[in-house]
Amino acid sequence: MQRKLKTLPLSKVKIKESFLGSRAKVVRENTIPYQWEALNDLVQDAEPSYAVRNFRIVAGEVEGEYGGRVFQDSDVYKWLEAVGFYLEVHEDPEIEEKADYLIDLIEKAQEPDGYINTYYTLVEPENRWTNLRENHELYCAGHMIEAAVAYYKGTGKRKFLDIACRFADYIHSVFGYEPDKKRGYPGHEEIELALVKLYDVTKNKKYLDLSSYFIEERGKNPHYFDLEAKKRTHSNRNFDNSYYQAHLPVREQETAEGHAVRAVYLYSGITDIAAETGDEELFAVCKRIWKNVLERRMYIHGGIGSIAYGEAFTFDYDLPNDIAYAETCAAIGLVFWASRMLQCEPDREYSDVIERALYNGILSGISLDGTKYFYVNPLEIWPERREKRNDRNRDRQARLQARRQGWWGTACCPPNIARLMGSLGQYIYSYKDNEVYVHLYLDNETEFEINGQNVVISQKTNYPWDENIRLVVQMESELEFTLALRIPGWCRDAKLMVNGKSVDINDKMTRGYALVKRLWKQGDDVTLRLAMPVERIQANPEVRDNVGKVALQRGPVLYCLEEVDHGKNVFDITLPRNAEFSIKYDPDLLGGVSVISTTAYRSEENEWKNTLYKIANNNRKIIDIQAVPYFAWANRAPGEMVVWIKEC
């Protein structure tokens, strides 16, 4: 087993302003500066973060007590990582200055042995590494390492990378198989994949070995978390070890279990180690857990995690729509993992998931202006149920809301979206010797080195609103290579033209990619037409919550019905099985989206006054409905929303 494809440095991928590009631009222009304010507790009407303040206290700049959760440092790191990604492509001295200031603070927070964690330094310095299960020290370290790598790549500055290496070296001295080391591993995975990134830039193999150690040791008996817990006087949590994916040694795991974000971060790390070490058995673990997620535990919008309690996977086909957790971070983590799988094994089943999550369950997590966020991304909502049910789970279910928030106590998702959108360029293409894979379709101009020659590929498209994608190849001299074009799983009718001539793709398909191998010349022009009728999508009938319902999808974009378009009770809209749909692009709606229109049924509500149950009379009225892209819901007014529409 080897990683078959490579991704490009972000600096090689110039994203233009079509749909996804404009979303990435909003993140750069609005979200990054907004989150600086939020992390510095400067946003009015939003909960304070305390994240920067904690570093300033450690650095002696201000006085005060530690604020926020034990993992608050990670929000600073994720923001820095996003900044690193953007700086790799766009100069921005103002933001860079802020980032450098933060890095100075981080340096000051680093203890002489290399350790950094403002919570432990300020609150319980004597208890370092005593609660790996719950207290996120290694998780924060992982995010610092990822940020440092991105900032080094984005700016060329080594300072942050050196800080990270010192911390990683110290961690390496604490954890491992040697008798004098702790045999622990993190309660929240993240450092595993981060250490592989650090190895990638430093080529220092001990980071790879440490990552491998964390993965292999996980879940073994005697169980570290249990031994550790016995030495403590209290525990914050009652979760069992499956919540931490530590119920079994990693190589014995069969299904996706526990906290969804933890899970996909771990699976990403496992995939990295499998790819770096060529470990087939480890890759087989990834494959079978992937199949479990893809075939039984993933929402149609790419979200994962079915319930608030534990923010967790539950069991096969348990995908409730109203209490869906589908944390934004979990869908992002799924993209991280899918992308790693894709480089190992070029197959549409991975890139389809990347696209599914990106256009739906991730973009839904951020408002159109980039400054409000969803933690939880339900597939339907009846806001009264969330507001009025006095429920034992209310603290966690409170995150399940009908409006996005400016910030909140555990604001893991907002900077996670920022870093994903900042690194969008790495998900569009992969390549190897003489093959270029095109995974995502959006306007960009990208430079490859193929067999020693520079090749520039330009994409021009109004995807996902338009069916046509044009790719133009620019190069100095002729060169034979394969252009592998993803034909999305949602597409029933794809047409390809090269230099204006139709090309039959049926004999070119390999695992969902049309492999166009030819002697390419300067100016060669490829046009791909992916037919985008409105599709009624059904879920496997084992998903009991979706029987008798369809979701509307056009291209990669999932649609929903909102109260703002239909009045109260969008649940009472039923779609005829033979509905005919029309599509219209509305440049003034929701930042410019295509809207689906059709007619549907609704109850004759005036028959029902003061009646709760009565004999069915089959009366119903016909109404016009319009579905809007799910990712854009709750950008006009809060209210009811459904993705899965009843059919009749």
Added chain:
Amino acid sequence: MQRKLKTLPLSKVKIKESFLGSRAKVVRENTIPYQWEALNDLVQDAEPSYAVRNFRIVAGEVEGEYGGRVFQDSDVYKWLEAVGFYLEVHEDPEIEEKADYLIDLIEKAQEPDGYINTYYTLVEPENRWTNLRENHELYCAGHMIEAAVAYYKGTGKRKFLDIACRFADYIHSVFGYEPDKKRGYPGHEEIELALVKLYDVTKNKKYLDLSSYFIEERGKNPHYFDLEAKKRTHSNRNFDNSYYQAHLPVREQETAEGHAVRAVYLYSGITDIAAETGDEELFAVCKRIWKNVLERRMYIHGGIGSIAYGEAFTFDYDLPNDIAYAETCAAIGLVFWASRMLQCEPDREYSDVIERALYNGILSGISLDGTKYFYVNPLEIWPERREKRNDRNRDRQARLQARRQGWWGTACCPPNIARLMGSLGQYIYSYKDNEVYVHLYLDNETEFEINGQNVVISQKTNYPWDENIRLVVQMESELEFTLALRIPGWCRDAKLMVNGKSVDINDKMTRGYALVKRLWKQGDDVTLRLAMPVERIQANPEVRDNVGKVALQRGPVLYCLEEVDHGKNVFDITLPRNAEFSIKYDPDLLGGVSVISTTAYRSEENEWKNTLYKIANNNRKIIDIQAVPYFAWANRAPGEMVVWIKEC
């Protein structure tokens, strides 16, 4: 306002063995002896009750520590009440001896001042009346009083009644408006309605006044529960005052709130006080809360309480099917309340609810053999979801199960069913001077005194399986009176014959009753035919969980689909809107029930292997389905069940 109708002593109503009668007989023959064993911790494979043992410890018969919840005494009382009801009609020296033994124990547990509560006597004798909100002393007292009244009526023995009066006298000396008394009231209502029963047999008005006091004082400011809580060092609970229906003074309450059993016990007590005192304003409170329940907060099976947390009402139209709480006790309490409303205001809307709950959401609470019980009565269940979701509510949701239990820690429901079925005779008829109301249809022979003359009415029917009900009037001499026959709300076609001649009921209808006034003679024969086609019932579309679904009902009996008849995934059964139903009585199935058969649709599951989402193809196959009465579900094998079936 006055109570317009009276109920009959149980001794006057001889129930025969048609459907409901045979259920009542099972309770007498199986349930009462079984529960004696359970209360004495003699049932293997069931959780111990400790309830009798606590009394035996107090009486010095055994040594040990108090066991069970603070309200464990009430289970003994409810069993004794059921025994009292049955002894009023059937001699049973063996059970009577056991009951007398318990009453001796209760006498020994009575402290010199009259107080009885084994929890406080054994565990915290110094803390009597310090935690009215949570600790159920007055609730247990209420159940003791109800039991004592029933036992006195059933056996003529005064001993238990005297014990109850001594306790009630003591309670009267502790609580009230006088400055030297506590201004408290119970956290769990029950004593209010019990004191009215005690007043009814003793004619001692102070019991009525005390009941009235408890009702009027409830929810006033300064709030007793809050003042009381301040004096304690700890609290078991975090519920707000609406859980206890103490969020507002009773006269200001508009909607049904909080713990559903508490609520309907309170509303029963309020109705009693309104009826006894002629207080129109108080009755108006009952009416408006009744309308709120009937029109917005009641399940189709007569269950109430939408969520496990707080076992509580939530908000209008929030009637989830899978997490429905619908505690058996709550449906029973709804019958208590409806019956009281019905005596004040003869109207089918009350008797329809009695019938709805009785045949569906209450009978479901007990197995066909009378020895297994449901605490919670969901409208659908996917057992895997209950077993595999590791949920924060799991302790309470654990009560939501796919199989009935032999006993459990808070076994309030089993003896509650026993006392309801033991007092079934009081729900069939009401009467006044020269009117006899027939509310329920089942085989019985009942003696009335109308204008000083004895009249015996015999009902002969195989209801609810058969449409025909025959009533024969026996009397010494002719007498004019009105026979008021309930025409159930579910019935679209009722035909009446008197002595073989058709009588048009259309001009005789008053609030759902056909008032047949005539000069009755010996042997007059009334035949009522209530057409019972299978009806597809819809819920108000505001109930978002039921849009696009129908429930099948025939006569008063609600039906469901069970896994045992259809294999896994009964959720994947869709009914055509034009389905044609056939009905067949099967004497060998589930103790003898009518089964509904029809054809329906199911997914082509072999299209779905390893696929979670795909483009809808409208394929489906036609299958035969059979629906069985909901009350009898889970008597064959545990499995999936749905009441609300998708329509297409």
